[in-house]
Amino acid sequence: MNLQCAPFFRRLVWPFACPDDGIRCGIQSRNVEFRKFEAGPEDDGRRADRVIRRLLPDERLSSVYGALRKGFIRINDKRIKPETHVASGDVLSVADFLLAQKDAAPAESSGKNVLPYEIIFKNEHFLVINKPYDISVQQAGAGRLSLAETVAAYYRSAGKSGAASLSFTPGPLHRLDRKTTGILFFSWSLEGAQWFSRQMAAHGLEKKYLALVQGILSSAEEWEDFIEKEDDSRPSFHTVRIVQSGGKCAHTEAEPVSSGTYNGRPVTLVKFTISTGRMHQIRAQAAFRGFPLLGDTAYGGAAIHEKQDFFLHAYEVRIPGNTLGLPRALEAPLPVFFNNMLNKTLINPENSSII
Structure with missing residues (x-):
């Protein structure tokens, strides 16, 4: 409505x-x-x-x-x-x-049509934000709102200036882990949600990430693996593992951007391009090949004491031609703490043409 x-x-x-x-x-x-x-x-x-x-x-x-x-x-x-x-x-x-x-209701008590996140793009079909670190997309802990809840409240309050429908509830169109930052699409209309779902099924969207990994990745690599969830009884957190067969296919391209050191440990800033969107895909595949994300202790990375546990950022999505007003590419700037971490590792983000 x-x-x-x-x-x-x-x-x-x-x-x-x-x-x-x-x-x-x-x-x-x-x-x-x-x-x-x-x-x-x-x-x-x-x-x-x-x-x-x-x-x-x-x-x-x-x-x-x-x-x-x-x-x-x-x-x-x-x-x-x-x-x-x-x-x-x-x-x-x-x-x-x-x-x-x-x-x-608390979620709408401010009465202000303001979303507390950076909006990268918005029209009648989509809302795209630069997701912050350590915020759950769909399920949050006690006393905390998820991004989905906050965006739904914003949609309802935005009705005073053009929300699409009361019969429609916006929602995230793909997943980003709680500690991953960057581009996140929300549906703003049923037509937009259906179009995005078709593109995901056809692998029509090209998603690019930047991550800081342990070790020196010296040349570009292409990874294709089968992934399945670990047998884990913990209700709040699950990991995945690489298997020989029987899991879901995950395809990732890894390209080194620059290298440096962190506390004497060699590290590489890597650009990852994925055509599939499996749970923890980049984290699991990188660790399996000996390049765990720095700080990602769930997948064998060394613990660090920084503002973020690890650094993984969805920085670009390339989009096919469409009639819904989406540009051919959207980019999300690196968070401040990610930039600060690159400076600590002697990787100067200003010298990289992709950041």
């Missing part, structure tokens, strides 16, 4: 008895503030009650039905039934008091 949101007022004079269905009481013969939302293409043909449940996720279905009966939720200024089908361009009007509890 297109959140072209502008509050307006309508006088309600119907008798209103306090129900037991969860709708707040005490509203009778007084000015009630309404908010209106314009239905977008992705809402077209959906039942009104299902669209409304997206807007009022904490209300019971009986509460929604009660609000519909009493005229506190309308379409095109007319009372509707739950089974009414929404059409693109319809205007949904919702009494403000029904939205008060939702607006008070």
Whole structure:
């Protein structure tokens, strides 16, 4: 639902008895503030009650039905039934008091249409950010919001300036590990999500990473392995291993950029290009060939005492021609701590043409 949101007022004079269905009481013969939302293409043909449940996720279905009966939720200024089908361009009007509890939720309490991450690209189909270090994409620990939750809240608040639909929830379109930084795509429309999924299945997107590895990689190499999850009972963290057969195919190209030292240990800045997106693909394949990421103790790297446990950054995605407004390539600048680490290892990032 297109959140072209502008509050307006309508006088309600119907008798209103306090129900037991969860709708707040005490509203009778007084000015009630309404908010209106314009239905977008992705809402077209959906039942009104299902669209409304997206807007009022904490209300019971009986509460929604009660609000519909009493005229506190309308379409095109007319009372509707739950089974009414929404059409693109319809205007949904919702009494403000029904939205008060939702607006008070912590994820949206600021009321500001601001995302606390660097936005690399945004249009009606995609949001692309430069993911920070040590933030989970989909699942976060107690008391912490994941990127998916934060972006979903931003999408809902951005409705005041053009979010696509209440029937659509944005989400990450690919994975980045919690401690990996860089380019991360989120869907901003169903059409965008479907296009991206097709490109992933066809290996149409070329993803490039920079990583600091132990040892000296002297020439470009191409790696193709089978990967499977380790048998690990830990619920919060899993590693993968290289197997002879039976796993998922992982293809990676490794190209040395520059070399240096860290505490007397030789290190190489490597550009990795992947066409598959397996869990821990770069970390596992690099370690298997004797070049674990510096600091990546889960895969045999030596422990370090820096601002990041290891340094792996998704710096570029190359994109095929499309009609959804995406450029042919997107790049994410290196984080400050990654640049600082390169200086410590005597690898000057300014001397590299790819950073």
